[in-house]
Amino acid sequence: MSSVKQIQVTFDCAKPERVARFWCEVLGYVVPPPPEGFATWDDYNRTLPPEQRDSGFVCMDPSGVGPRLYFQRVPEGKVVKNRLHLDVRVGTGLKGEERLAVLEAECARLVALGAVRVRLLAADGENESCLVMQDIEGNEFCLD
Template identity: 50%
Template sequence: MTRDVQITFDCADPAGLAAFWAEALGYRLADPPPGFASWEQALDAMGIPPDQRNNASAVIDPEGRGPRLFFQRVPEDKETKNRVHLDVRAAPGLDGDARMAALEAEAERLISYGATPIRRHDPRPPLDAGHLVLADPEGNEFCLD
C-alpha cells in the first residue's frame, strides 16, 4: 500500500519559509478551509489571535504530484546540519558545463529570495553529475541537482 507524504519543517517564520519554498518549487499556498475566501477569514472565524497567525503554513504542488510541505513554528533555532534534505531537480537532462550553468542560474534566482550558497560540487563522471548546496532562509540545507 502506498501512502501520501507530507514534509514538515520546524521553523521560526512559517509564512516566510512557505513563500520561499513555494517560489523554489513552483508550489502555491494551500487553500483556506472550505467556506472561506481567505486564510484571514478562516483564522478570524476560528478565533486565532493576530499574534498566533504565523504559527503554521503549508504549500502544495498545483499539479498534485509532489508532497505537501508544512511549516510549523518552534521556539528553538536550528542548531545542526539537516539529517534529511530536499534535492531540487533544476537541470534535468543537462550535462557538464550546461548543467552547472543551469544550476548556477537557479541558485542566483533562489539567492534573490533569501537562499544562501554553501558549496559547489563539480561533476565527477561517471556517477556524479555535479550539484550545488544551498540553505533556505532559515538555514535548512538543500541541493540543486
C-alpha cells in the same frame, strides 16, 4: 502490508508562512485555499487562540504530483546540519558546462528570493555537479 498513498514533508521553522512562500517560489507550488467559510488564511488565523496563530502553513504542488509541504513553528532555532534535505532537480540529464550553467542560473534566481549559496560540489566521475544551498531559515537543500 499497507501501501503509502501520499507523503508530506514537514519543516520546523520560526516563521512558517514566510518559509512556505519561499518554497512556493522555488518549486512552483501554491498555497491551498483557506478553510470553508473564510475568505483568507488571515481571517482563519484570527479565529485561533493566540498561541496557535501563525503556527503552521502549507503549500502544495498545483498538479497534485509532488508532496505537500507543511511548515510548523517550533521554539528552538536550527542548530546542526539537516538529517534530511530536498534535492531540487533542475539539471536532470545535463552534464558538464551545460549542467553548471543551469545550476548557476537557478542559484541566482533563488539567491534573489533569499536563499544562500553554500558551495559547489563538483562532478567527480560518479556524481554530476550540484550546488548546496540554504533556504531563508538556513535549511540545507541541493540544486541537483
